[in-house]
Amino acid sequence: MVAEALLRDPADDRSLEEWARDLDVSPRTISRAFRAATGLSFAQWRRSLRIHRALALLGEGCEVQDVAERLGYAQTSTFIDAFRRVMGTTPGAYVGASRDLR
Structure with a gap:
């Protein structure tokens, strides 16, 4: 449920604690579920989602x-x-390098 909501709206900035409260579960329950399903923590997964979406938007x-x-x-x-931190370059440099490859 959390992952689906964030996939629909990566800008949703609710914390792990807020998600847990909204879902009436413990933050640890959500953390374990993310780690089991993805191998990543909640924060790592959200960061990866946002960067992945950023790459698509920058490409557009x-x-x-x-x-x-x-x-x-x-x-x-x-x-x-x-x-x-994730890509090793800034978004502007990434876009510039992508244009140079065309």
Whole structure:
């Protein structure tokens, strides 16, 4: 249920504790379920989802600031940092490199 909701809306920024409260389960229950199903923690899975969605949006020509907003990042710089940690480059550099390959 949590994964399905986040797949529909990656910008949903409810914490693990908020999800647990909304579903009337413990945060540990959700954590175990994510780890068992994906091999990732809740935070790791959400970060991966957002970066995957970012790659698609950037590939469609969306601006970095628009992607950050659509994915629920409060600051564009926070999105850029998250993207760089996962992808090893900034979104702008990624888009530029993608264009150079065409």
